[in-house]
Amino acid sequence: MLYFLLGMNAVGEGIGGSEWGKKEVLERTAKEYFSSAREEFAKERYNSSVVLFFKALVALVDLYVLQNTGETPSSHNSRFKITKEKFSDVYDILDKDFPFYQDSYHVLMTKELAEVIREDAEKLAQKTGIKL
């Protein structure tokens, strides 16, 4: 019985630790992407900058979802599905910016677009209480 309880406890801590870990990882990746995006922006490499600002945005969206539901999306599809159902303002940002991420392989991105996506990432940072 004691062994069983200890086992449960160990599993419980494992879950709690995992959730905390996810938050840390998402916050760290968001900051890293955002910082790299700014560096690329300063070098006038706007395609890279757009991609990285968008990745920072996605990490922050996942963090926002985690903060509010306790779960993280496992793919772009589930990210869109969850935000569309539960956080329409976040979905709108994601849905608006995602096509540029998709196009970034074959379309030249502009400074103005990088600025727009940076602003959106900052908006999400504010919602999640993260200082980028």
Added chain:
Amino acid sequence: MQKNLHKKLELNYSSSVLDIVQFGSSIFEGSEPNDIDVAVIFKSIPLKQQLEESQNLKKQLEGQFRLPIHIKSYDFYSFFDKGNFARENILFYGKSLVYERHFAEIFGLIPRLQIYYSLKNFKKSEKIKFNYLLNGKGGKYGLLRKYGGVLVRPGMIEIKPEYEKIFSKKIGALISDFRIKRVLLNK
């Protein structure tokens, strides 16, 4: 087949929007598209405003179509940029969802497809069959009347771009050697 695609729609948008243009595979009559591509053409306003307005239009369009909407935002500068790979497609095939006309007409141009073919070496019966295809038989409309095409001269017809697939398929079933030229005519 998706019906009533490029029809005039009731949409709310600001005066910054010059046109809302459907383009891509959904434009073709007889096609079975998986989604609907829409380009929103703006006056020169900040990109941020363009994207927000497009997002709003996307929601309205999603309420009117069964298929997913893919929306792109342009002003004339970004539209004509060489990096816009959809430029020719939108200009030639695009249809305005606001004005129920081809997008090219905004520039005083009418897009048309000219189909060149030859019936040389065809048997008489094959020539008759082809004539029925274009002009109909026994009160049944042929392709030209049905889709508003014209016989410019023997061996050349002119049709609207959205009927390209229908004409290609039907003509291709009888003639292997034909060619299609895209032209923009003066209005």
